Amino acid sequence: MNHDQWLERAEMYALGALDVEEATQFEAHLASRCGLCEDHLRETREALTLVPRSLTPVDPPPAVKARLLAQIAGEAAPVIPVRPRPQWRWWGMSAGAFAAAGLLITLGWTLVTTRQEVQTLEGRVAGLQAELSKREVPLALYTAVINLLRDPSTRDVALRGVEPGAGAAGRFLWNESGEGHIFVANLPPATEGKAYVVWTIAPGKPPRSAGVIQTDASGSGGLHIYPGRSDHPVQVFAVTLEPSGDVSAPTGPTVLVSK
Amino acid sequence: MSAERGNDPARLIQEIASGNRDAFERFYDRYASLVYALALRILHVRSDAQDLVQEVLLQVWRQAGSYSPERGSPEAWLLTITRSRAIDKHRSVRRIERGLPATGDPSRLEGGGKLESGTTQSDARLTLHGALQKMPEAQRTVLELAYFEGLTQSEIAARLGEPLGTVKTRIRAALQRLRELTGAKAPEGPS
Numbered sequence: 001m002n003h004d005q006w007l008e009r010a011e012m013y014a015l016g017a018l019d020v021e022e023a024t025q026f027e028a029h030l031a032s033r034c035g036l037c038e039d040h041l042r043e044t045r046e047a048l049t050l051v052p053r054s055l056t057p058v059d060p061p062p063a064v065k066a067r068l069l070a071q072i073a074g075e076a077a078p079v080i081p082v083r084p085r086p087q088w089r090w091w092g093m094s095a096g097a098f099a100a101a102g103l104l105i106t107l108g109w110t111l112v113t114t115r116q117e118v119q120t121l122e123g124r125v126a127g128l129q130a131e132l133s134k135r136e137v138p139l140a141l142y143t144a145v146i147n148l149l150r151d152p153s154t155r156d157v158a159l160r161g162v163e164p165g166a167g168a169a170g171r172f173l174w175n176e177s178g179e180g181h182i183f184v185a186n187l188p189p190a191t192e193g194k195a196y197v198v199w200t201i202a203p204g205k206p207p208r209s210a211g212v213i214q215t216d217a218s219g220s221g222g223l224h225i226y227p228g229r230s231d232h233p234v235q236v237f238a239v240t241l242e243p244s245g246d247v248s249a250p251t252g253p254t255v256l257v258s259k
Numbered sequence: 260m261s262a263e264r265g266n267d268p269a270r271l272i273q274e275i276a277s278g279n280r281d282a283f284e285r286f287y288d289r290y291a292s293l294v295y296a297l298a299l300r301i302l303h304v305r306s307d308a309q310d311l312v313q314e315v316l317l318q319v320w321r322q323a324g325s326y327s328p329e330r331g332s333p334e335a336w337l338l339t340i341t342r343s344r345a346i347d348k349h350r351s352v353r354r355i356e357r358g359l360p361a362t363g364d365p366s367r368l369e370g371g372g373k374l375e376s377g378t379t380q381s382d383a384r385l386t387l388h389g390a391l392q393k394m395p396e397a398q399r400t401v402l403e404l405a406y407f408e409g410l411t412q413s414e415i416a417a418r419l420g421e422p423l424g425t426v427k428t429r430i431r432a433a434l435q436r437l438r439e440l441t442g443a444k445a446p447e448g449p450s
Contacts, residue, residue, distance in 0.1 A: 008427075008431065011430075011431065011434050012412060012427075012430065015402075015405045015406060015430065015434070016342075016343075016346070016405065016406075016409060016411075017405040017410070017411050017412045017415070017430060018411060018412070019411045019412070019413050042330060042331050042335075043438065043441075044434060044438065045331050045335045045339060046331060046332060046335050046441055047434065047437035047438040047440070047441045048335075048338075048406065048434075048437065049332070049334050049335050049338050050390040050391075050437050050440060050441065051390070051391065051402065051403075051406050051407075051437070052293060052296065052297040052300075052338055052341075052342075053293070053390070054390050054391040054392065055293075055296040055297060055300055056296060057292035057293055057295075057296050058292055058295050058296045058299060059291070059292045059295065060291050060292070060295040060308075060309055060312050061309065063309075064291070064295075064309050064312050064313055065284075065287055065291065067313060068287065068312075068313050068316055068317060069280075069284065071313070071317060072280065072283065072317070072320050073280075075320075075321075205307075206307065206348055206351050206352045207351075208310060209314070246318055246321070246322070247347075248311075248314055248344045248347050248348050248351075249347055249348055249350075249351035
Protein backbone atom coordinates (compact mmCIF):
# COMPACT_ATOMS: atom_id res chain seq x y z
CA MET A 1 0.00 0.00 0.00
CA ASN A 2 1.47 3.39 -0.94
CA HIS A 3 1.39 6.22 1.52
CA ASP A 4 -1.39 8.16 -0.19
CA GLN A 5 -3.62 5.23 0.59
CA TRP A 6 -2.65 5.39 4.28
CA LEU A 7 -3.49 9.10 4.27
CA GLU A 8 -6.86 8.30 2.74
CA ARG A 9 -7.43 5.78 5.50
CA ALA A 10 -6.42 8.37 8.10
CA GLU A 11 -9.31 10.54 6.92
CA MET A 12 -11.80 7.70 6.97
CA TYR A 13 -10.49 6.63 10.38
CA ALA A 14 -11.01 10.12 11.79
CA LEU A 15 -14.58 9.95 10.54
CA GLY A 16 -15.05 6.46 11.97
CA ALA A 17 -16.02 5.22 8.52
CA LEU A 18 -13.46 2.43 8.14
CA ASP A 19 -14.62 -1.14 8.38
CA VAL A 20 -13.17 -3.09 11.31
CA GLU A 21 -10.36 -4.81 9.41
CA GLU A 22 -9.19 -1.59 7.73
CA ALA A 23 -9.34 0.26 11.03
CA THR A 24 -7.21 -2.42 12.69
CA GLN A 25 -4.64 -2.20 9.89
CA PHE A 26 -4.54 1.57 10.15
CA GLU A 27 -4.08 1.44 13.93
CA ALA A 28 -1.12 -0.89 13.40
CA HIS A 29 0.31 1.61 10.90
CA LEU A 30 -0.19 4.45 13.37
CA ALA A 31 1.56 2.39 16.04
CA SER A 32 4.65 2.54 13.83
CA ARG A 33 4.65 6.26 14.68
CA CYS A 34 3.98 7.56 11.20
CA GLY A 35 4.20 11.31 11.71
CA LEU A 36 2.50 12.13 8.41
CA CYS A 37 -0.55 10.06 9.24
CA GLU A 38 -0.66 11.37 12.84
CA ASP A 39 -0.64 14.94 11.51
CA HIS A 40 -3.26 14.17 8.89
CA LEU A 41 -5.46 12.42 11.42
CA ARG A 42 -5.24 15.36 13.79
CA GLU A 43 -6.01 17.88 11.02
CA THR A 44 -8.96 15.85 9.82
CA ARG A 45 -10.36 15.65 13.35
CA GLU A 46 -10.04 19.41 13.62
CA ALA A 47 -11.80 19.85 10.27
CA LEU A 48 -14.58 17.53 11.40
CA THR A 49 -15.40 19.85 14.29
CA LEU A 50 -17.11 21.97 11.63
CA VAL A 51 -19.81 19.31 11.33
CA PRO A 52 -21.29 19.67 14.84
CA ARG A 53 -20.49 23.38 14.63
CA SER A 54 -22.96 23.48 11.74
CA LEU A 55 -25.75 22.57 14.16
CA THR A 56 -27.59 25.29 16.00
CA PRO A 57 -26.33 25.18 19.61
CA VAL A 58 -29.01 24.20 22.12
CA ASP A 59 -28.69 24.97 25.82
CA PRO A 60 -29.39 21.93 27.99
CA PRO A 61 -31.85 22.50 30.86
CA PRO A 62 -30.23 24.07 33.95
CA ALA A 63 -30.97 20.84 35.87
CA VAL A 64 -28.29 19.06 33.83
CA LYS A 65 -25.63 21.44 35.06
CA ALA A 66 -26.95 21.28 38.61
CA ARG A 67 -26.84 17.47 38.61
CA LEU A 68 -23.35 17.45 37.18
CA LEU A 69 -22.00 19.96 39.69
CA ALA A 70 -23.62 17.99 42.52
CA GLN A 71 -22.00 14.85 41.20
CA ILE A 72 -18.50 16.26 41.01
CA ALA A 73 -18.94 17.88 44.41
CA GLY A 74 -19.22 14.36 45.79
CA GLU A 75 -16.04 13.25 44.07
CA ALA A 76 -12.47 13.84 45.00
CA ALA A 77 -10.60 16.15 42.64
CA PRO A 78 -8.91 14.33 39.78
CA VAL A 79 -5.47 13.11 40.72
CA ILE A 80 -2.63 14.46 38.64
CA PRO A 81 0.86 13.08 38.83
CA VAL A 82 3.25 15.28 40.78
CA ARG A 83 6.77 15.53 39.50
CA PRO A 84 9.39 14.78 42.15
CA ARG A 85 11.43 17.74 43.20
CA PRO A 86 14.87 17.86 41.59
CA GLN A 87 17.49 16.43 43.93
CA TRP A 88 20.77 18.15 44.67
CA ARG A 89 23.62 16.41 42.92
CA TRP A 90 26.35 17.02 45.42
CA TRP A 91 28.81 14.74 43.65
CA GLY A 92 28.79 17.02 40.63
CA MET A 93 29.95 20.12 42.48
CA SER A 94 33.44 21.55 42.26
CA ALA A 95 35.57 22.35 45.33
CA GLY A 96 34.82 26.08 44.89
CA ALA A 97 31.18 25.38 44.76
CA PHE A 98 31.51 23.34 47.97
CA ALA A 99 33.11 26.32 49.65
CA ALA A 100 30.39 28.63 48.46
CA ALA A 101 27.75 26.17 49.51
CA GLY A 102 29.35 25.87 52.97
CA LEU A 103 29.31 29.63 53.38
CA LEU A 104 25.71 29.79 52.31
CA ILE A 105 24.80 27.01 54.73
CA THR A 106 26.47 28.82 57.59
CA LEU A 107 24.87 32.14 56.79
CA GLY A 108 21.51 30.62 56.09
CA TRP A 109 21.32 28.28 59.08
CA THR A 110 18.69 30.29 60.85
CA LEU A 111 16.65 30.53 57.69
CA VAL A 112 16.90 26.77 57.14
CA THR A 113 15.87 26.06 60.72
CA THR A 114 12.86 28.31 60.33
CA ARG A 115 12.00 26.67 57.04
CA GLN A 116 12.20 23.23 58.63
CA GLU A 117 9.81 24.37 61.33
CA VAL A 118 7.45 25.70 58.67
CA GLN A 119 7.69 22.40 56.80
CA THR A 120 6.98 20.49 60.00
CA LEU A 121 3.94 22.64 60.62
CA GLU A 122 2.82 22.23 57.01
CA GLY A 123 3.12 18.47 57.40
CA ARG A 124 1.02 18.51 60.56
CA VAL A 125 -1.63 20.70 58.91
CA ALA A 126 -1.74 18.39 55.87
CA GLY A 127 -2.10 15.39 58.20
CA LEU A 128 -4.93 17.03 60.09
CA GLN A 129 -6.66 18.00 56.84
CA ALA A 130 -6.39 14.43 55.57
CA GLU A 131 -7.76 13.09 58.86
CA LEU A 132 -10.60 15.61 58.76
CA SER A 133 -11.52 14.76 55.18
CA LYS A 134 -11.56 11.03 56.08
CA ARG A 135 -14.09 11.74 58.78
CA GLU A 136 -16.19 14.18 56.77
CA VAL A 137 -16.85 11.85 53.84
CA PRO A 138 -18.25 8.92 55.87
CA LEU A 139 -20.33 11.28 58.00
CA ALA A 140 -21.95 12.83 54.90
CA LEU A 141 -22.42 9.38 53.45
CA TYR A 142 -24.04 7.94 56.57
CA THR A 143 -26.38 10.91 56.73
CA ALA A 144 -27.36 10.42 53.07
CA VAL A 145 -28.08 6.70 53.59
CA ILE A 146 -30.10 7.35 56.74
CA ASN A 147 -32.16 9.98 54.92
CA LEU A 148 -32.74 7.50 52.14
CA LEU A 149 -33.95 4.86 54.61
CA ARG A 150 -36.24 7.35 56.31
CA ASP A 151 -38.07 8.02 53.05
CA PRO A 152 -41.05 5.62 52.86
CA SER A 153 -40.90 5.65 49.06
CA THR A 154 -37.40 4.15 49.05
CA ARG A 155 -37.35 0.62 47.70
CA ASP A 156 -35.09 -2.08 49.10
CA VAL A 157 -34.13 -4.40 46.26
CA ALA A 158 -32.14 -7.61 46.74
CA LEU A 159 -29.41 -8.40 44.22
CA ARG A 160 -28.35 -11.94 43.37
CA GLY A 161 -24.95 -12.99 42.09
CA VAL A 162 -24.53 -14.25 38.57
CA GLU A 163 -21.49 -16.11 37.21
CA PRO A 164 -18.66 -14.90 37.36
CA GLY A 165 -19.99 -13.32 40.56
CA ALA A 166 -22.21 -16.28 41.53
CA GLY A 167 -21.29 -16.14 45.22
CA ALA A 168 -21.93 -12.42 45.50
CA ALA A 169 -25.00 -10.69 46.92
CA GLY A 170 -26.19 -7.16 47.34
CA ARG A 171 -28.91 -4.70 48.25
CA PHE A 172 -30.01 -1.65 46.36
CA LEU A 173 -31.82 1.14 48.12
CA TRP A 174 -33.51 3.18 45.43
CA ASN A 175 -35.67 6.24 45.47
CA GLU A 176 -37.34 7.49 42.31
CA SER A 177 -35.85 10.91 42.99
CA GLY A 178 -32.85 9.25 41.39
CA GLU A 179 -30.97 8.78 44.66
CA GLY A 180 -29.85 5.39 45.82
CA HIS A 181 -27.24 3.36 47.59
CA ILE A 182 -25.91 -0.06 46.69
CA PHE A 183 -24.18 -2.48 49.07
CA VAL A 184 -22.37 -5.50 47.71
CA ALA A 185 -20.58 -8.46 49.32
CA ASN A 186 -18.43 -11.36 48.14
CA LEU A 187 -17.68 -9.93 44.71
CA PRO A 188 -14.54 -11.49 43.24
CA PRO A 189 -11.68 -8.98 42.84
CA ALA A 190 -12.00 -7.01 39.59
CA THR A 191 -9.33 -8.01 37.11
CA GLU A 192 -6.48 -5.51 36.73
CA GLY A 193 -7.74 -2.45 34.86
CA LYS A 194 -11.39 -3.50 34.98
CA ALA A 195 -14.20 -1.94 36.98
CA TYR A 196 -17.54 -2.89 38.45
CA VAL A 197 -20.15 -0.54 36.98
CA VAL A 198 -23.62 -0.13 38.49
CA TRP A 199 -26.61 0.23 36.14
CA THR A 200 -30.21 1.26 36.55
CA ILE A 201 -32.57 0.17 33.81
CA ALA A 202 -36.05 1.48 33.03
CA PRO A 203 -38.27 -0.41 30.55
CA GLY A 204 -37.60 0.63 26.98
CA LYS A 205 -34.71 2.88 28.00
CA PRO A 206 -30.99 2.32 27.68
CA PRO A 207 -29.23 1.29 30.90
CA ARG A 208 -27.89 4.28 32.83
CA SER A 209 -24.54 4.07 34.52
CA ALA A 210 -24.81 4.97 38.20
CA GLY A 211 -21.07 4.86 38.73
CA VAL A 212 -18.24 2.55 39.64
CA ILE A 213 -18.32 0.52 42.82
CA GLN A 214 -15.05 -0.10 44.62
CA THR A 215 -14.66 -3.25 46.69
CA ASP A 216 -12.27 -4.17 49.46
CA ALA A 217 -10.24 -7.36 49.76
CA SER A 218 -13.30 -9.28 50.95
CA GLY A 219 -15.35 -8.18 47.95
CA SER A 220 -17.52 -5.79 49.97
CA GLY A 221 -18.27 -2.25 48.94
CA GLY A 222 -20.85 0.45 48.58
CA LEU A 223 -21.72 3.30 46.28
CA HIS A 224 -24.01 6.21 46.85
CA ILE A 225 -25.92 7.52 43.86
CA TYR A 226 -26.75 11.16 44.26
CA PRO A 227 -30.10 12.56 43.09
CA GLY A 228 -30.49 12.70 39.35
CA ARG A 229 -33.24 12.92 36.83
CA SER A 230 -35.54 9.93 36.76
CA ASP A 231 -38.32 10.34 34.22
CA HIS A 232 -38.90 6.63 33.99
CA PRO A 233 -39.31 4.21 36.90
CA VAL A 234 -36.30 1.94 37.23
CA GLN A 235 -37.20 -1.75 37.20
CA VAL A 236 -33.87 -3.51 36.96
CA PHE A 237 -30.61 -2.94 38.83
CA ALA A 238 -27.41 -4.60 37.77
CA VAL A 239 -23.65 -4.59 38.18
CA THR A 240 -21.38 -5.55 35.30
CA LEU A 241 -17.64 -6.03 34.99
CA GLU A 242 -16.38 -3.53 32.41
CA PRO A 243 -13.05 -2.75 30.72
CA SER A 244 -13.21 0.70 32.35
CA GLY A 245 -15.48 2.80 34.48
CA ASP A 246 -16.31 5.15 31.64
CA VAL A 247 -18.39 2.90 29.43
CA SER A 248 -21.69 4.42 28.32
CA ALA A 249 -23.46 1.08 27.88
CA PRO A 250 -22.90 -2.32 29.46
CA THR A 251 -20.55 -4.50 27.46
CA GLY A 252 -19.14 -6.94 30.04
CA PRO A 253 -20.60 -9.85 32.02
CA THR A 254 -23.34 -9.18 34.57
CA VAL A 255 -22.22 -10.13 38.11
CA LEU A 256 -25.20 -8.90 40.13
CA VAL A 257 -28.80 -8.35 39.08
CA SER A 258 -32.01 -7.53 40.91
CA LYS A 259 -34.21 -10.51 41.82
CA MET B 260 -4.01 36.40 34.42
CA SER B 261 -6.34 38.13 31.98
CA ALA B 262 -9.97 37.13 31.69
CA GLU B 263 -9.35 35.98 28.13
CA ARG B 264 -6.50 33.76 29.20
CA GLY B 265 -8.67 32.46 32.03
CA ASN B 266 -11.21 31.16 29.51
CA ASP B 267 -8.71 29.67 27.10
CA PRO B 268 -10.02 26.09 26.64
CA ALA B 269 -6.61 24.42 26.95
CA ARG B 270 -5.92 26.43 30.08
CA LEU B 271 -9.33 25.52 31.48
CA ILE B 272 -8.63 21.82 30.97
CA GLN B 273 -5.31 22.23 32.73
CA GLU B 274 -7.08 23.85 35.67
CA ILE B 275 -9.79 21.18 35.68
CA ALA B 276 -7.07 18.55 35.85
CA SER B 277 -5.85 20.15 39.05
CA GLY B 278 -9.35 19.97 40.54
CA ASN B 279 -10.54 23.52 39.88
CA ARG B 280 -14.35 23.31 39.95
CA ASP B 281 -14.76 26.93 38.87
CA ALA B 282 -12.77 26.19 35.71
CA PHE B 283 -14.97 23.15 35.13
CA GLU B 284 -18.09 25.30 35.38
CA ARG B 285 -16.67 27.76 32.86
CA PHE B 286 -15.81 24.90 30.54
CA TYR B 287 -19.37 23.62 30.88
CA ASP B 288 -20.84 27.06 30.11
CA ARG B 289 -18.69 27.31 27.04
CA TYR B 290 -19.34 23.90 25.52
CA ALA B 291 -22.54 22.37 26.95
CA SER B 292 -24.76 23.77 24.18
CA LEU B 293 -22.50 22.35 21.50
CA VAL B 294 -22.32 18.95 23.19
CA TYR B 295 -26.11 18.92 23.69
CA ALA B 296 -26.81 19.86 20.06
CA LEU B 297 -24.59 17.04 18.84
CA ALA B 298 -26.09 14.56 21.31
CA LEU B 299 -29.62 15.53 20.23
CA ARG B 300 -28.72 15.15 16.59
CA ILE B 301 -27.40 11.63 17.11
CA LEU B 302 -29.77 10.34 19.79
CA HIS B 303 -32.97 12.19 18.81
CA VAL B 304 -34.33 11.84 22.35
CA ARG B 305 -34.00 14.78 24.66
CA SER B 306 -33.66 12.89 27.94
CA ASP B 307 -30.98 10.61 26.48
CA ALA B 308 -29.11 13.63 25.13
CA GLN B 309 -29.23 15.28 28.56
CA ASP B 310 -27.81 12.13 30.14
CA LEU B 311 -25.08 12.17 27.55
CA VAL B 312 -24.11 15.78 28.30
CA GLN B 313 -23.73 14.77 31.92
CA GLU B 314 -21.67 11.69 31.08
CA VAL B 315 -19.37 13.52 28.68
CA LEU B 316 -18.67 16.44 30.98
CA LEU B 317 -18.14 14.05 33.88
CA GLN B 318 -15.53 12.30 31.76
CA VAL B 319 -13.89 15.67 31.15
CA TRP B 320 -13.75 16.25 34.91
CA ARG B 321 -12.29 12.83 35.60
CA GLN B 322 -9.90 12.61 32.68
CA ALA B 323 -8.80 16.18 32.04
CA GLY B 324 -5.29 15.12 33.03
CA SER B 325 -5.14 12.76 30.07
CA TYR B 326 -5.80 15.54 27.53
CA SER B 327 -2.77 16.18 25.35
CA PRO B 328 -2.63 19.40 23.28
CA GLU B 329 -0.29 17.67 20.83
CA ARG B 330 -3.12 15.39 19.77
CA GLY B 331 -5.62 18.13 18.97
CA SER B 332 -7.63 21.07 20.23
CA PRO B 333 -9.81 20.80 23.36
CA GLU B 334 -12.86 21.17 21.11
CA ALA B 335 -11.83 18.26 18.89
CA TRP B 336 -11.14 16.17 22.02
CA LEU B 337 -14.51 17.01 23.53
CA LEU B 338 -16.47 16.42 20.33
CA THR B 339 -14.70 13.12 19.68
CA ILE B 340 -15.72 11.92 23.15
CA THR B 341 -19.29 13.17 22.63
CA ARG B 342 -19.74 11.61 19.24
CA SER B 343 -18.20 8.31 20.27
CA ARG B 344 -20.36 8.01 23.38
CA ALA B 345 -23.51 9.13 21.55
CA ILE B 346 -23.05 6.60 18.77
CA ASP B 347 -22.37 3.82 21.30
CA LYS B 348 -25.52 4.77 23.18
CA HIS B 349 -27.55 5.02 19.99
CA ARG B 350 -26.44 1.53 18.94
CA SER B 351 -27.20 0.20 22.41
CA VAL B 352 -30.72 1.65 22.28
CA ARG B 353 -31.26 0.17 18.86
CA ARG B 354 -30.12 -3.24 20.09
CA ILE B 355 -32.44 -3.04 23.09
CA GLU B 356 -35.35 -1.90 20.91
CA ARG B 357 -34.78 -4.78 18.53
CA GLY B 358 -34.77 -7.23 21.45
CA LEU B 359 -37.81 -5.88 23.28
CA PRO B 360 -41.48 -5.91 22.34
CA ALA B 361 -42.99 -2.52 21.55
CA THR B 362 -43.44 -0.60 24.80
CA GLY B 363 -45.74 2.06 23.49
CA ASP B 364 -43.37 4.61 24.93
CA PRO B 365 -44.37 7.76 23.06
CA SER B 366 -41.03 9.40 23.67
CA ARG B 367 -39.17 6.71 21.72
CA LEU B 368 -39.13 7.08 17.98
CA GLU B 369 -39.89 4.24 15.68
CA GLY B 370 -37.69 5.37 12.84
CA GLY B 371 -35.22 7.47 14.72
CA GLY B 372 -35.25 10.15 12.05
CA LYS B 373 -37.09 12.87 13.89
CA LEU B 374 -37.00 14.40 17.31
CA GLU B 375 -39.32 13.04 19.97
CA SER B 376 -42.74 14.54 20.46
CA GLY B 377 -42.67 17.39 22.93
CA THR B 378 -39.40 18.65 21.55
CA THR B 379 -39.10 22.33 22.12
CA GLN B 380 -38.90 24.82 19.32
CA SER B 381 -35.25 25.52 20.05
CA ASP B 382 -34.44 21.81 19.90
CA ALA B 383 -36.15 21.56 16.54
CA ARG B 384 -33.79 24.16 15.13
CA LEU B 385 -31.16 21.52 14.66
CA THR B 386 -30.74 22.70 11.14
CA LEU B 387 -27.43 22.75 9.43
CA HIS B 388 -25.77 25.95 8.49
CA GLY B 389 -22.33 27.17 7.70
CA ALA B 390 -19.92 24.62 6.27
CA LEU B 391 -22.40 21.87 5.59
CA GLN B 392 -25.16 23.99 4.19
CA LYS B 393 -23.08 24.96 1.17
CA MET B 394 -21.84 21.46 0.51
CA PRO B 395 -23.27 19.52 -2.47
CA GLU B 396 -26.10 17.34 -1.21
CA ALA B 397 -24.48 14.04 -2.25
CA GLN B 398 -21.34 14.88 -0.25
CA ARG B 399 -23.30 16.15 2.71
CA THR B 400 -25.42 12.99 2.81
CA VAL B 401 -22.47 10.61 3.07
CA LEU B 402 -20.76 12.83 5.62
CA GLU B 403 -23.87 12.97 7.79
CA LEU B 404 -24.44 9.23 7.58
CA ALA B 405 -20.89 8.62 8.75
CA TYR B 406 -20.68 11.38 11.34
CA PHE B 407 -24.13 11.36 12.90
CA GLU B 408 -25.20 7.75 12.35
CA GLY B 409 -21.81 6.11 12.78
CA LEU B 410 -22.05 4.15 9.52
CA THR B 411 -18.91 2.81 7.86
CA GLN B 412 -18.23 3.50 4.20
CA SER B 413 -19.47 -0.02 3.30
CA GLU B 414 -22.66 0.48 5.31
CA ILE B 415 -23.24 3.82 3.62
CA ALA B 416 -22.80 2.24 0.20
CA ALA B 417 -25.32 -0.46 1.12
CA ARG B 418 -27.76 2.08 2.57
CA LEU B 419 -27.62 4.31 -0.51
CA GLY B 420 -27.28 1.50 -3.05
CA GLU B 421 -24.20 3.21 -4.46
CA PRO B 422 -20.83 1.65 -5.38
CA LEU B 423 -18.28 1.74 -2.54
CA GLY B 424 -15.87 3.71 -4.73
CA THR B 425 -18.45 6.43 -5.26
CA VAL B 426 -19.07 6.71 -1.53
CA LYS B 427 -15.34 6.94 -0.81
CA THR B 428 -14.92 9.66 -3.41
CA ARG B 429 -17.80 11.67 -1.97
CA ILE B 430 -16.53 11.35 1.58
CA ARG B 431 -13.04 12.43 0.55
CA ALA B 432 -14.42 15.41 -1.35
CA ALA B 433 -16.52 16.42 1.65
CA LEU B 434 -13.55 16.13 4.01
CA GLN B 435 -11.35 18.05 1.62
CA ARG B 436 -13.91 20.83 1.64
CA LEU B 437 -13.92 20.92 5.42
CA ARG B 438 -10.14 20.88 5.54
CA GLU B 439 -9.99 23.84 3.17
CA LEU B 440 -12.37 25.74 5.42
CA THR B 441 -10.14 25.14 8.43
CA GLY B 442 -7.08 26.14 6.45
CA ALA B 443 -5.44 22.71 6.66
CA LYS B 444 -3.00 22.02 3.84
CA ALA B 445 -3.34 19.01 1.59
CA PRO B 446 -1.07 16.27 2.90
CA GLU B 447 2.18 15.61 1.07
CA GLY B 448 3.15 11.99 0.91
CA PRO B 449 6.77 10.91 1.29
CA SER B 450 8.76 11.04 -1.94
